Amino acid sequence: MKILISSIPSDSHTWNLVYMQMLVHELGHEVINLGQCMPIDELIKSAHYYRPDLILISTVNGHGHIEGMEIIKQVKCHDLLRNIKVVIGGKIGTKGEENIIYENKLKEAGYDEVFCGVNSVAEFLEFIGIVKRYLTGNLS
Amino acid sequence: MSNNKLQSFVEKNQKLGHLVVQPRMGFSSISKMAMGLKAVKLCNVPSICTITLDSYTRVNDYEGAKRAMQNNEDSLNGYPIVTYGSEKTSKMVIESITENYPIQVRHGTAFPFDIFKTLIESNIDSTEGGPVSYCLPYSRISLKKSIENWKNSILLLASATSNTTYFHVESFAGCMMGQLCPPSLLIALCVLECVFFKRLGIKSVSLSYTQGTNASQDLSALIVLRELATKYLKDINWHVVFYTYMGVFPETLCGALQLIKDSAQIASVGKCERIIVKTPVEALRIPTIEENIASLEMVYASSEEVNQQAKKLFPDIEEEKIIYEESKKLIDVTLNLNEQLDVGLYEAFKHGYLDIPYCLHVDNHNEVRGYIDNRGYLKWFNVGKMPINRSFSSNHQKQKDCLNSNKLLRMLKYVQHKYDNRCETQKKKWSI
Numbered sequence: 001m002k003i004l005i006s007s008i009p010s011d012s013h014t015w016n017l018v019y020m021q022m023l024v025h026e027l028g029h030e031v032i033n034l035g036q037c038m039p040i041d042e043l044i045k046s047a048h049y050y051r052p053d054l055i056l057i058s059t060v061n062g063h064g065h066i067e068g069m070e071i072i073k074q075v076k077c078h079d080l081l082r083n084i085k086v087v088i089g090g091k092i093g094t095k096g097e098e099n100i101i102y103e104n105k106l107k108e109a110g111y112d113e114v115f116c117g118v119n120s121v122a123e124f125l126e127f128i129g130i131v132k133r134y135l136t137g138n139l140s
Numbered sequence: 141m142s143n144n145k146l147q148s149f150v151e152k153n154q155k156l157g158h159l160v161v162q163p164r165m166g167f168s169s170i171s172k173m174a175m176g177l178k179a180v181k182l183c184n185v186p187s188i189c190t191i192t193l194d195s196y197t198r199v200n201d202y203e204g205a206k207r208a209m210q211n212n213e214d215s216l217n218g219y220p221i222v223t224y225g226s227e228k229t230s231k232m233v234i235e236s237i238t239e240n241y242p243i244q245v246r247h248g249t250a251f252p253f254d255i256f257k258t259l260i261e262s263n264i265d266s267t268e269g270g271p272v273s274y275c276l277p278y279s280r281i282s283l284k285k286s287i288e289n290w291k292n293s294i295l296l297l298a299s300a301t302s303n304t305t306y307f308h309v310e311s312f313a314g315c316m317m318g319q320l321c322p323p324s325l326l327i328a329l330c331v332l333e334c335v336f337f338k339r340l341g342i343k344s345v346s347l348s349y350t351q352g353t354n355a356s357q358d359l360s361a362l363i364v365l366r367e368l369a370t371k372y373l374k375d376i377n378w379h380v381v382f383y384t385y386m387g388v389f390p391e392t393l394c395g396a397l398q399l400i401k402d403s404a405q406i407a408s409v410g411k412c413e414r415i416i417v418k419t420p421v422e423a424l425r426i427p428t429i430e431e432n433i434a435s436l437e438m439v440y441a442s443s444e445e446v447n448q449q450a451k452k453l454f455p456d457i458e459e460e461k462i463i464y465e466e467s468k469k470l471i472d473v474t475l476n477l478n479e480q481l482d483v484g485l486y487e488a489f490k491h492g493y494l495d496i497p498y499c500l501h502v503d504n505h506n507e508v509r510g511y512i513d514n515r516g517y518l519k520w521f522n523v524g525k526m527p528i529n530r531s532f533s534s535n536h537q538k539q540k541d542c543l544n545s546n547k548l549l550r551m552l553k554y555v556q557h558k559y560d561n562r563c564e565t566q567k568k569k570w571s572i
Contacts, residue, residue, distance in 0.1 A: 010195035010204070012248060012278035014500050015318070015388075015552060022545035035500045037199055037280045061195050062217045062426070066208050094217055096425035 001132050004052040006034040006043050011059045016090055020058050023121070029128070040074055041068075047081050051136060054128065057088040064092030070125035072110040084129055089115030089124055103126035142301070145242035146188060146266040146308045147344045150379055151415050153186045158408055159443040160414040161185055162381075163432040164246060166192030166218030170228060174217050179388035181237045183433045184205075185440035188414070191229075191264075193247040193255065194218030198278070198530045200251050202400060215258040221245065222254045238261050244310070250279035255361060256293045260300045260307075265304040267297075268310035268346075270333035272485060274413045276501040283489055283503035285565065286480045291340065297343030307340035309337045310381055314348030314365075316496050319387030322510045322518045323352065323361035323496050324466030324528065329494065331368050334378065334516060336481050343376050348413065350383040353554055354516035359455035363411035364464045370523055379467060381414040382407035384439075388556045389402040395559035404442035407500060409453045415439060425512050460519065466520075466528045470494060473527050492525030509543065512554055 003024050005017055014036050023034040032050050034043065047055060055075070057068055066086045075081050088111050093099035103114045115124045153160050163180060173191065180189045194216035196205035221229055233239060245259045252269060259267060274382035275286035297307040313329035315389035326349060334345045347369055352358050352497045362380065363454040369378050390396045397420055407415045419427040419435040425436070473493050477484040488494040492505040499506055507524030523530050550557075 010199055010201065012195070012198065014277070014498070018498050019501065020546060020551070022548060026545055035280065037279065042203065061426075063195055063208070066215070091425075094426050096421075100214060 001054060001128065001135065002030045002032070002046060002050065002052040003128070004034065004050055004055045006038045006046075006055065006057055007036050008057060008061075008064055009037060009039050010063050011061040011062045012036045016058045016060050020021035020056065020121075021083060023125075024056075024128070026109050027109065027125070027128075029132075040071055042082070043071065044074055044078065045062070047075065047080070047084065049079075052084060054087065054131060055086040056124070058090050059088070060091040062091055064088060065099070066092060067068045068092060068106055068111070069109055072106070076110045087113045087115065087124065087127065089109060092116050099129065110140045115137050142306050142539060144265050144306050144344050144540060146244055146379075147377055149242045151185070152381070153252055154344060154413050156479055157411070158186045159404070159440060160188055161436045161440050161443075162414060163190055163192045163242070163418050163436055164192050164416060164430055166246075167214065168194060168205075168216035168218065168220055169214040170224065170551060172214060172233050174433070177233065177236040177243070179429050179534075180436070181241050183436055185437050186438050187440075189241060189243040190416075191221065191243060191245050192218045192380040193245065193249070196220065197255065198249045199255065200249070201281045202254070202565075211447040215236055216249075222257050226258050228337060229258065229262040229264075233262065233264070234341040239341075242266065244268060244308075245344050248274055248278045248312075251289040252283040253289055253293045253296065254491045256296050260297065264309040265305050266310075268348075270311045270313050270329075271303060271317060271482070272329055272489075273312040273566060275332060276489075276496055276499050276504050276533075278499070280353065283501070284486050286360070287486055287525055289295065289314070290336075291482050294297075294337055294342060297494055299313050301341070301343070306340060308344040308346070309342050310335070310348060311344040312348055314381075315383050315386050315496055318350075319555075320510055322520050323349075323357065323442055324463050324470065325494070325496070325508075325526075326350070327365050327368060327463065327467040328470035328474070330365065330469070330539055331372050331484065332474055332481070334369070335372055335475070336485070338373060338376050340480060345373065345378050346381045347378060348383055348416075348451050350410075351385040351399075351406060353512050353518050355402065355406050356456045357404050357459055357515075359410050359453060359516045360457075360460040361403035361463055362412065362456055362523075363460055364408075366411070366466055367464065372471065378409070379413035381416060382410065382412040383416045383553055384418040386418075388552050389418065389560040390556045390563075391559045392563045393420050394420065395556070398562065399555065400439060401442040404439040405445075405453060408443040415443070429509075458507050469527055480535040495524045510552055516554075516558075 205223045271287040271290035311333035330347045417439045419431045452550045474488040477487045495505040509522040511521045
C-alpha cells in the first residue's frame with residue numbers, strides 16, 4: 001500500500017511522524033512523509049500527486065480536532081481523492097484521555113477512523129492490515 | 141540606567157545562590173493567562189513569568205488563532221499575542237503582575253518579527269528562540285528565510301534598546317528535537333546563536349541546555365558550555381538556563397517527580413542560573429496553573445537540598461574533553477565559513493557541517509545519528525559530513541546501522557523507562 005503521512009498546519013512536532021514512517025515502512029508499505037506544519041493546500045496537491053491508498057494525519061499538539069476538520073472537508077471536496085482512506089491519530093486535543101469526545105465529530109466529517117486512545121498505534125496497524133486485505137481483494 | 145528585568149532578577153538571585161525557576165505557561169483566555177502570571181509571581185520561590193504562545197501564532201496564522209477561538213476563548217494551546225495585540229497584553233500584564241516583574245515570551249517561531257514587535261510594544265523585554273533552533277525542528281520555512289527574518293527581528297529588538305530598557309534573548313538550541321541530539325551539537329548551536337544575537341546588538345543572552353540521558357554527561361556538557369560562552373561571548377551578559385528533560389516523559393507520578401527533581405539537582409550542581417521546569421503531567425496534557433506552581437516550588441526545594449544524591453553527581457573529565465573539542469570544532473568551522481554569521485550558518489547546514497539527527501526539514505542533511513552507550517551517554521555513531529569523529533569502534537557499526545522503529549522507540553523511551561522502572565523496583569522494596 002502507498003501511505004501518505006502528514007501533520008496538521010499548526011503542528012511542528014516530528015517524532016510521531018519519524019516513528020510512524022519507520023514503522024509503516026518496516027511493514028512493507030510505501031511511505032511518503034510530508035513532515036511538520038503541512039499547509040492544507042499543499043497536502044491536497046501532494047495527495048493528487050502521490051495518489052496514496054491511505055492518508056494518515058498524525059498530530060500531537062492538541063489542535064488536531066480543529067484543523068483535522070478543515071483537512072477532511074477539503075479532501076472530500078476533490079473527486080479524485082474520494083476513495084482514499086483518511087485517518088487521524090495522536091493527541092488530537094488538549095484534554096488527555098478526554099480527547100475521545102472529538103472522535104464522533106471527526107468521523108461524521110469523513111475520517112474512516114480516529115486513533116486517539118492509549119492503544120492508538122496498535123489499532124492503526126490493525127486498521128491498515130484490514131485495508132490492505134480489502135484492497136488486495138482478500139476481504140469483502 | 142538601562143535595565144533588563146529578566147537579567148536583573150537572575151543576577152539578584154545568583155548573588156544569593158538561588159536557582160531561578162520558570163514554567164512554560166500559555167492560555168488563550170486572557171483572564172486565565174492573567175491568573176497564571178499572578179500565581180507564578182506570588183509563589184514562594186524566585187520565579188520568572190512566562191507567556192507561551194500558541195501554535196497558530198507560531199506559524200504566523202493570526203487569523204487562524206482568531207477563528208479557532210470563536211466558539212471557545214480557551215481552546216488554543218497558548219496565548220495568541222499578535223491576535224490580541226499590545227494594548228490588551230500590556231493591560232493584562234499591568235493588572236496581574238505590574239510592568240516591573242520579569243516576563244519572557246516563549247514561542248517556537250521561524251518568523252518572529254510580528255511577535256517581537258508586539259512584545260516590545262507591550263513592555264516585555266525578554267524572549268527566546270533562534271534562527272536555527274526555531275526553524276529546522278519546527279517549521280517548513282527555508283533556513284535562509286528564517287535566518288533573514290530572525291536577523292531583522294533581532295535588529296528590531298536591538299534598535300528598541302533605550303535609556304531604560306535593553307532586551308534579553310535566550311537561545312533555544314540547547315534543545316534540538318527535544319532528545320537524541322548529542323551534547324556537542326547542542327552546545328555549538330547554542331553558542332553560535334548567541335554570537336548571532338551579540339553581533340546584531342543584543343547585550344543580554346542566555347544559553348540553554350536540556351537534561352539528557354546521563355547526569356555526569358550533562359554536568360560535563362555544562363562545564364563546556366560555560367567555558368565556550370566565556371570565550372565567544374565577551375563583553376555581554378550571559379547566563380545558562382537548564383531545561384528539565386524535553387523528551388518522552390515518565391508515565392508514573394513517582395518517575396516524573398524523580399526526573400524533575402534530578403533536573404533541579406543537575407542545574408544546581410552544574411551552576412545554572414535558571415531552569416525551565418516540567419510538570420508530572422507532561423506525558424498526558426497541558427498542565428494546570430496549580431500543577432505548574434507545585435512543580436516550580438518542588439524544583440526550587442530540590443535545588444536547595446544538599447543531600448547524598450547531589451554529592452554523587454560529578455562531571456566526567458574525559459567526556460568533558462571530548463565534548464569540548466567537538467563543540468569548538470563545530471563552532472570554529474561555522475564561524476570561519478563567512479564573516480557574516482547569517483551566511484555562515486546557512487552554508488554550514490548546506491554542506492552538512494552542522495546536521496541535526498532526525499530533523500526532517502529539507503535544509504537539514506539528516507544523515508547523522510546518535511546512540512545511547514552502555515553508560516547511558518548519548519554519543520555519535522554516524523557523523524555524516526560534520527567535522528568531528530565517530531565515538532565508537534567499527535565492530536559496533538553493523539548493529540547501529542540497523543536502526544529500526546523498535547530501536548528508535550527504545551531510545552526515545554530510554555529516560556522514561558529508566559525512571560518508571562526505578563519506581564517499580566522501589567514499590568517492591570516498600571512492600572517487603
